[in-house]
Each structure stands twice: as C-alpha cells, then as structure tokens.
Amino acid sequence: MNNIFGWTKEALAASLKEQGVPRFRAEQIVRWMYQRGAVSLHAMDNLPKGLRTQLAERFSIMRPQVISRLHSADGATIKLLHEFADGQTAETVLMRHSYGNSVCISTQAGCRMGCAFCASTLHGLQRNLTAGEIAAQVIGIADFLRMEGARVDTIVVMGSGEPLENYDNVVAALRLLHEDYTIGLSYRGITLSTSGIVPGIERLSEEGIPISLSISLHAPTDELRSQIMPVNRMYPLAALLRAACSYAERTKRRVTYEYILIRDLNDGVREAEQLAALLRGQLASVNLIPINPVAERQLFRPSKAAVRRFQHVLEERHITATLRREMGTDIQAACGQLRNRLMEAGL
Numbered sequence: 001m002n003n004i005f006g007w008t009k010e011a012l013a014a015s016l017k018e019q020g021v022p023r024f025r026a027e028q029i030v031r032w033m034y035q036r037g038a039v040s041l042h043a044m045d046n047l048p049k050g051l052r053t054q055l056a057e058r059f060s061i062m063r064p065q066v067i068s069r070l071h072s073a074d075g076a077t078i079k080l081l082h083e084f085a086d087g088q089t090a091e092t093v094l095m096r097h098s099y100g101n102s103v104c105i106s107t108q109a110g111c112r113m114g115c116a117f118c119a120s121t122l123h124g125l126q127r128n129l130t131a132g133e134i135a136a137q138v139i140g141i142a143d144f145l146r147m148e149g150a151r152v153d154t155i156v157v158m159g160s161g162e163p164l165e166n167y168d169n170v171v172a173a174l175r176l177l178h179e180d181y182t183i184g185l186s187y188r189g190i191t192l193s194t195s196g197i198v199p200g201i202e203r204l205s206e207e208g209i210p211i212s213l214s215i216s217l218h219a220p221t222d223e224l225r226s227q228i229m230p231v232n233r234m235y236p237l238a239a240l241l242r243a244a245c246s247y248a249e250r251t252k253r254r255v256t257y258e259y260i261l262i263r264d265l266n267d268g269v270r271e272a273e274q275l276a277a278l279l280r281g282q283l284a285s286v287n288l289i290p291i292n293p294v295a296e297r298q299l300f301r302p303s304k305a306a307v308r309r310f311q312h313v314l315e316e317r318h319i320t321a322t323l324r325r326e327m328g329t330d331i332q333a334a335c336g337q338l339r340n341r342l343m344e345a346g347l
C-alpha cells in the first residue's frame with residue numbers, strides 16, 4: 001500500500017493514469033488531502049464510490065498522529081508531538097504572533113549534529129522525515145486553524161533535525177506547501193535554519209526558491225564554535241560566512257544569524273566585539289537568544305544585564321541585533337525538549 005500523503009498533484013496524476021483514472025481526479029484528491037482535511041479516501045464524496053474503493057485498495061493517505069499537545073499559559077504557543085507510522089516522533093510548534101500564525105517544523109527524528117546546547121541531538125539521529133511527514137506537520141495545523149477562520153502565514157524550519165542533511169525531502173515539502181492546491185505558502189514566508197552545512201547552503205542558493213536563511217552561529221571564533229558545534233570542524237566560519245553572503249546575493253534575501261547566549265561561555269564583551277568584527281559590512285542581522293536551559297546540559301542563561309550589554313556592543317558597531325521574543329519556555333518548546341521528556345518516560 002502506497003501512502004500518497006505528500007505526493008504532488010503531478011505524481012498522483014501520473015500514477016492514476018496507469019490505472020486509467022482521468023487527471024481531474026488527482027486535482028480533487030489533492031484538494032481533499034491538503035485543503036479539506038480528509039483522513040480517508042472514503043470521505044471524498046465527489047469521487048464515485050467504486051473509484052474510492054478501488055483507490056483505497058492501493059493508496060492510503062495516512063498522516064502522523066498527534067500524541068501530545070501542550071498549550072502555553074498565555075495561549076500563544078501550542079506544541080504538538082507527532083508520531084509517525086513506525087513509532088518515531090518529532091515536534092511541531094504553532095506560534096500565534098500579532099503579525100500572523102507561524103509554524104515551526106521538524107525535519108528529522110533526532111539529529112546527529114551534536115551541538116552542546118541542544119536537546120534534539122541527545123539521542124542521536126533516528127532517521128530523516130519524508131517530504132509527506134514534513135508537510136503534514138503544517139497541513140495538520142492549517143486544518144485546525146481553518147476552523148477558526150485563520151491560516152498558516154509563515155513557517156520556520158527550526159525544529160528538530162538539520163534540514164540541509166535531509167535536503168531533498170525538505171525542499172520537496174516546501175515546494176508542496178507552496179502549491180495553490182495545498183496552502184499556497186509564499187517562499188518569502190519561509191525561513192530555514194541551518195547549523196552551517198556549506199554545500200547545502202550553496203545548493204539551496206541555486207534552487208530557485210527564495211526562502212530566508214538563518215545561520216546558527218552561536219560563537220564568533222573557530223576555536224569556540226568547534227567546541228560547542230562539531231559541524232564547525234568540517235565547515236569553519238570563513239567558509240560558512242562566504243556561503244551565507246553568496247546566498248544573500250543570489251536570492252536578495254537578508255541572512256539572519258542566530259546567537260544563543262550562554263553564561264560565561266560566549267556572552268562577554270570580547271565575544272560581542274569579535275562577532276561585530278566578523279559580520280562587519282554584511283547585509284545581516286543577529287538574533288540573540290538567551291539559552292533555553294536543557295536539564296541534561298550544564299549550560300546556563302546569562303543575566304539580563306549581560307544580554308543588554310552584548311546587544312549594545314553590537315549596535316554600537318552598527319550590527320542590527322534583536323532579542324528573540326521567547327515563547328513557550330513553560331511548555332518545553334526549545335528544540336527537542338518535549339520529545340526527550342517523553343522518550344525518557346518510556347513513551
């Protein structure tokens with residue numbers, strides 16, 4: 001049995017053609033799957049009954065199941081844990097901003113990047129998510145929002161996993177979500193975050209989808225960055241910044257650098273000065289994020305004063321630095337935290 005959730009209209013039409021089913025049926029089916037919340041082929045009541053039965057013998061449209069749902073106290077953030085057909089799990093977060101609804105999606109079950117501050121990598125990589133599993137995280141939330149007359153306005157590829165290590169499936173999912181027969185998401189409304197896989201960034205700049213790129217920088221020198229992000233040993237800062245700059249030039253999209261502030265590790269005036277020197281002259285902005293402490297790691301948040309001082313040093317040197325508004329800290333919304341809690345509880 002083929003699970004067709006995640007297929008494009010063209011792929012479905014080609015497969016239906018082999019069964020002698022006309023092309024317009026593919027249009028009807030994809031709209032049921034991606035716009036009308038159908039969870040069974042039998043529910044597609046503008047298809048003849050016989051055809052539904054015939055299709056149900058060959059195809060399923062199974063989606064991941066939501067096995068846990070947490071609402072933040074202020075109601076602005078909802079975190080879902082999705083379970084896939086083989087029992088793997090991944091997190092998805094809905095954030096209701098004043099400017100619209102944003103969904104943060106995962107691209108892998110687990111992660112193999114080994115970043116010192118991140119909960120997603122604690123149990124290693126289980127597997128890549130398929131394009132259908134990635135897209136389903138957004139489609140499920142779009143279905144839910146539709147009931148209240150709302151929609152998904154933007155997505156951030158910042159959940160568990162390294163998206164550029166699962167390049168083909170991630171790009172296929174983003175292209176699918178852009179289609180008018182799904183949710184018609186604008187590429188400008190998509191931000192992809194990477195730990196710094198240089199060949200992936202180069203490939204993405206040639207892909208012809210003008211999405212925004214966000215680089216998880218977190219340290220201003222190779223020495224410190226290699227300590228907390230092993231990926232830096234393979235793709236050091238100079239190569240990473242070169243790739244990011246050329247991405248900005250090719251796509252005309254501004255690159256954002258994420259910088260988690262960790263007490264006494266990377267939050268000093270010296271690091272702020274080094275960071276400003278590193279980014280001087282670039283069309284770039286820095287997003288400062290006080291670390292969301294992960295119980296398993298001995299890394300702590302800087303004081304408010306240290307955060308302000310860091311931001312001030314950057315601004316004095318004409319680097320735009322915003323402090324990320326934190327959402328969902330009370331519901332373990334930092335990368336991988338909910339999944340770990342459930343894994344450890346033996347669920």
Ligand code: SAH
Pocket residue numbers: 117118119157158159160161162163193194195196214215216258260289290291292293294334335
């Ligand atoms: N692998 C990709 C995307 C997933 S991580 C990447 O590295 O960018 C998404 C963002 O969450 C990254 O900027 C990452 O550094 C950040 N993050 C991970 N653990 C965190 C923590 N404990 N506190 C705050 N941000 C964290």
